Amino acid sequence: MTSAESGLPGLPGSIAAGRSKASGTAGAALGSAARLRVATPSVADRVAAELRLQLAEGLLLPGARLTESTISEELGVSRNTIREAFAELAAERLVVRHPNRGVFVATLGPGEIHDVYTVRRFIEVSAIRGGGSPERVAAVRAAVEEGKAAAAADDEEALGTANQHFHGAIVALAESRRLNTIMAQVLAEMRLFFHKATVDAHFYRSYLDDNEKICKTLEAGQLDRAGDLLLAYLNNSEEKQRAVHGD
Amino acid sequence: MTSAESGLPGLPGSIAAGRSKASGTAGAALGSAARLRVATPSVADRVAAELRLQLAEGLLLPGARLTESTISEELGVSRNTIREAFAELAAERLVVRHPNRGVFVATLGPGEIHDVYTVRRFIEVSAIRGGGSPERVAAVRAAVEEGKAAAAADDEEALGTANQHFHGAIVALAESRRLNTIMAQVLAEMRLFFHKATVDAHFYRSYLDDNEKICKTLEAGQLDRAGDLLLAYLNNSEEKQRAVHGD
DNA sequence: ATTGAAGAATTGTTGAACAATTCTGAGATT
DNA sequence: AATCTCAGAATTGTTCAACAATTCTTCAAT
Structure with missing residues (x-):
């Protein structure tokens, strides 16, 4: 458009x-602490x-x-x-x-796609193997539910973002600012060519069960097993992406 | 200065x-092929x-x-x-x-230092666990020898860069462009506050043996063991850094 | 000491300009 | 017809000068 x-x-x-409203009023009304944040x-x-x-x-x-x-x-x-x-x-x-x-x-050519998945395997699998606080685990669970809701509502767009939230939440288990931004960038890169993949309306839907199982395993504290599942998931996902794009 | x-x-x-020298002369002198690369x-x-x-x-x-x-x-x-x-x-x-x-x-405050090491633990340990081609392993070995030579020559500066080469070579095992640049950035960040640490002339020297052992384990194909050693090394290193800086 | 307010310095942003490079579209050549 | 060449158009790379907004300094007044 x-x-x-x-x-x-x-x-x-x-x-x-x-202009000139911000600094004056905000500073006076909210105090100096708030002003710094803005x-x-x-x-x-x-x-x-x-x-x-x-x-x-x-x-x-x-x-x-x-x-x-x-x-x-x-x-x-x-x-x-x-x-x-x-x-x-x-x-x-x-x-x-x-x-x-x-x-x-x-x-992203085929080589680049593989590279992106390599980064994801390294970071996501390590993150889940390391576990996380109950709050962080709850965030993973929330992303899973978000995905289910999107699927129920038949909202493919929301399904995609829910899936990204899921993987973002996994990395967030590590509580590392840098890892979070690295992951965010990688996901942003992937969004670039997801549009092609989304033609198949059922593309993400197949991941719902995987996410659920991974999350459940994580919640049960079986971290290594969760890592294995996640690894398999990522390999599978890369395979599918490769199929959708030029070999 | x-x-x-x-x-x-x-x-x-x-x-x-x-002006006008660059494109003209260089192009003519080196031929068109070179020009394209430049x-x-x-x-x-x-x-x-x-x-x-x-x-x-x-x-x-x-x-x-x-x-x-x-x-x-x-x-x-x-x-x-x-x-x-x-x-x-x-x-x-x-x-x-x-x-x-x-x-x-x-x-880099204390929190940031921890964060940097978190990234390194994730990436380096995963990389070494994944192993690599003989050439890449050889590159790791080369970095170890580079460090020994620097130690023999009492060149602290060279010792520091050799150490960075060692860790860069470990990540390079994964053959991932993105992981390499991520690692390069992290190492660049660390150089920022290494200067303070280098006051102690023996700072890096203590790592030489670790590097040798890690490398040997890698060469022997005992990848998981190598990963454990590297992990211990990184934890130890973080500890030392924390000691040098205001904890 | 603390506060306040003028003045200086710096950043954020713009607009215009121009060299260098790349792209485009004839027209000329084979 | 296919291709080569080259002038002209379009675009990027970079600079300069200006100005508003913001922050830092200074210095006087309380």
Whole structure:
């Protein structure tokens, strides 16, 4: 739908617009502690966030070119700022820079898919083998239920995100900021080519039982067994992905 | 030594200076094939590389502030380009951005150190348990020998890098591009506060035997045992780091 | 000492400019 | 017809200058 001239949410269409409310009122009303938390994200960050969103929603398909001037106009932001956002996204591998040629939505060839799954096997399996606090385990359970609800409602989209929540929750067992962001990035990369896979409406549905069993095993404290199940699951998933995409 | 007005290697000190040599001569002298491979990194990338280097060498200590205008002048590069470089470094966590306040060399508190080691435990231990091709194992062995040589030569600096090569080689067993870059980033983060640890000249030396034993176990194909040894090593290392820094 | 407020310095962002590079579309050549 | 060449158009890479917003300093007044 070309997203048109929507502009960035929260940004005035043009530069000039009444301001100066935030620091004064918020600071006085909420106290200094709250004020520190509010640090508004920069425009570049918001641009990156917006693009990340469009990427996740499949509005920008792999291989698509992101022209600086176009995005600059669409979002009402200067080219320099766009470039800063591109630097962020490139660091996350969501986008690839071809010098002097432009930036393109990343494409994942067969080798890349295998690589992504390798990362997932390393991190997810280790995470589940390490177990986690009751709260974290409960979060895994919640993701499983979320998936069941989505399946009952026949909402494929929700099913997909529930599945990602499930795997995110598994990594979160480790309580590691870095591992969480690594996992988040890997999942974001996968979303890039999931759109193709989702053509089969039953793609995720087959995982529901696996998730349930893995979760139950985890809850029972059989960590090594849970790890084995998860490993099998990931191998199977990679296989299916490979089938959907060019061998 | 403040690095002064050296400018960026390969960049003319100021903007105006004899030009047009690069593409012409290089292209003609090296032939077209070479030219294609060379895809010159952007100025922003070179700035990032230069800063990464200064960070690794301890010229920029944790907490230090990186002022845009200062770096801009020192390197003879525009502020906008500096900002792009900052975006890269921030994505690698080498640098932290405080909105409206500036970017600072990242500092690793106790919690962060634990986090870094968590990532290493996950990735390195999984990698060694998975084993690798004879060439990759040989690379691990090479890193061990590199360390011994450095110890013999009493070169603490070389000892440190050899140690990093050792751990990099272990992750490389997995043949995963993503895992390699993740590990490289984590090691870069650690270099940030290694400088403090290196005060003790015998800091790395104690690891030499561990590395040798781990490597030998790996070569013998006793992967699980090697993993256990590596895990113990990492726990021990974290402990020592914690001791050196304010616990 | 604490507070407040002017002033200086710095970051965030823009817009315009220009060189270098890549892409495009004739037109010329075989 | 197929392909080569080359001028012109489009795009990226980079710089510069400006200005609003924010943070840091300083210094006086209480």
